[in-house]
Amino acid sequence: MQGHFYRRNRGSGWWQGQFKGCGYRFTFPRRLILDVLSSSSMHLSAEDVYLEVHKKYPGVGLATVYRTLELLVQMGVVSKSDFGDGRARYEMNKGPEGQRHHHHLVCSNCGLVIDYADFIDEEAKLLKKVERGLSEKYKFEINSHLMQFYGLCEKCKGKKD
Amino acid sequence: MQGHFYRRNRGSGWWQGQFKGCGYRFTFPRRLILDVLSSSSMHLSAEDVYLEVHKKYPGVGLATVYRTLELLVQMGVVSKSDFGDGRARYEMNKGPEGQRHHHHLVCSNCGLVIDYADFIDEEAKLLKKVERGLSEKYKFEINSHLMQFYGLCEKCKGKKD
DNA sequence: CTCCTATTGATAATGGTTATCATTACCAAA
DNA sequence: TTTGGTAATGATAACCATTATCAATAGGAG
Ligand SMILES: [Mn+2]
Ligand SMILES: [Mn+2]
Ligand SMILES: [Zn+2]
Ligand SMILES: [Zn+2]
Numbered sequence: 556m557q558g559h560f561y562r563r564n565r566g567s568g569w570w571q572g573q574f575k576g577c578g579y580r581f582t583f584p585r586r587l588i589l590d591v592l593s594s595s596s597m598h599l600s601a602e603d604v605y606l607e608v609h610k611k612y613p614g615v616g617l618a619t620v621y622r623t624l625e626l627l628v629q630m631g632v633v634s635k636s637d638f639g640d641g642r643a644r645y646e647m648n649k650g651p652e653g654q655r656h657h658h659h660l661v662c663s664n665c666g667l668v669i670d671y672a673d674f675i676d677e678e679a680k681l682l683k684k685v686e687r688g689l690s691e692k693y694k695f696e697i698n699s700h701l702m703q704f705y706g707l708c709e710k711c712k713g714k715k716d
Numbered sequence: 717m718q719g720h721f722y723r724r725n726r727g728s729g730w731w732q733g734q735f736k737g738c739g740y741r742f743t744f745p746r747r748l749i750l751d752v753l754s755s756s757s758m759h760l761s762a763e764d765v766y767l768e769v770h771k772k773y774p775g776v777g778l779a780t781v782y783r784t785l786e787l788l789v790q791m792g793v794v795s796k797s798d799f800g801d802g803r804a805r806y807e808m809n810k811g812p813e814g815q816r817h818h819h820h821l822v823c824s825n826c827g828l829v830i831d832y833a834d835f836i837d838e839e840a841k842l843l844k845k846v847e848r849g850l851s852e853k854y855k856f857e858i859n860s861h862l863m864q865f866y867g868l869c870e871k872c873k874g875k876k877d
Numbered sequence: 878c879t880c881c882t883a884t885t886g887a888t889a890a891t892g893g894t895t896a897t898c899a900t901t902a903c904c905a906a907a
Numbered sequence: 908t909t910t911g912g913t914a915a916t917g918a919t920a921a922c923c924a925t926t927a928t929c930a931a932t933a934g935g936a937g
Contacts, residue, residue, distance in 0.1 A: 694870035709855035
């Protein structure tokens with residue numbers, strides 16, 4: 556870092572534990588990035604996160620944002636999605652309050668993304684079943700899945716002439 | 717085109733009809749690209765298609781391959797997937813013989829991709845159910861879905877120490 | 878066969894993401 | 908508290924799949 560000074564990072568608690576547990580350091584930029592992700596319910600791009608962090612501490616660089624996001628994805632703390640707009644989107648996945656697993660509904664016209672967890676229970680039941688069958692037949696060890704629905708949102712559905 | 721000559725394209729049949737039906741021309745490069753996709757069961761990148769077409773007719777450019785692939789995706793003839801290797805993958809989806817809808821099993825370690833349609837029936841049941849629920853609750857008109865499983869293939873599962 | 882224009886090929890440009898590298902900060906040990 | 912080894916960082920260049928540009932060509936209706 557050239558010319559920037561962070562206040563000493565004396566953090567503690569859940570996040571610090573998560574990082575330490577994985578053999579990583581809980582640095583100040585990482586804390587800031589987590590703050591942004593935690594206090595937002597949107598699907599943020601790396602640049603979104605960068606701009607937000609930048610408001611509070613202009614010293615944090617874009618590269619660090621990318622690196623941290625990738626790290627958090629690896630840790631399972633953040634989930635990374637592609638909604639077809641040419642950039643990755645990130646959102647908090649696991650926090651002190653537990654998981655928040657959900658799937659997405661994407662509008663092909665305006666890009667609106669809706670989170671839903673309503674039908675996760677039913678889905679989970681079948682997903683488990685399918686996963687079991689696939690594991691057996693293809694000798695595959697399934698760790699995760701991706702599921703998205705595409706279509707037209709209420710507004711875009713009406714705009715069709 | 718600068719300096720290349722295609723033999724007159726006197727094609728007819730199913731494909732020609734598909735293109736005409738959508739208001740497009742059935743050109744020679746487009747036919748070649750379709751040939752490559754039709755005669756392969758792999759998940760080809762745009763460059764893969766380009767190299768293959770290039771063997772027969774070096775006059776076809778990469779831009780045309782990209783354009784044609786995008787067109788075919790719009791027409792529903794080809795499906796475009798992202799398996800996480802930084803480039804889009806294409807494969808035939810609809811042909812004279814009908815649809816070939818399937819989902820994917822992706823190895824997070826070696827990138828192996830397995831097509832499967834075995835459990836589509838069970839999946840389809842749930843997908844329909846969930847789609848109905850989501851449509852109703854969120855006033856969404858669902859047109860398509862994306863479903864992938866990630867994990868370790870047989871070989872990679874064994875290599876873990 | 879003619880004419881209009883959709884399509885094409887070569888190539889430059891785009892833009893999100895990654896690599897590089899000198900500098901800095903975290904933290905365990907003294 | 909001081910020190911030292913090293914993980915992490917910031918600025919920036921590089922990467923690279925995909926798109927835009929534009930003059931030239933080819934498809935196909937009439
Ligand atoms: Mn979400
Ligand atoms: Mn496939
Ligand atoms: Zn919409
Ligand atoms: Zn594998």
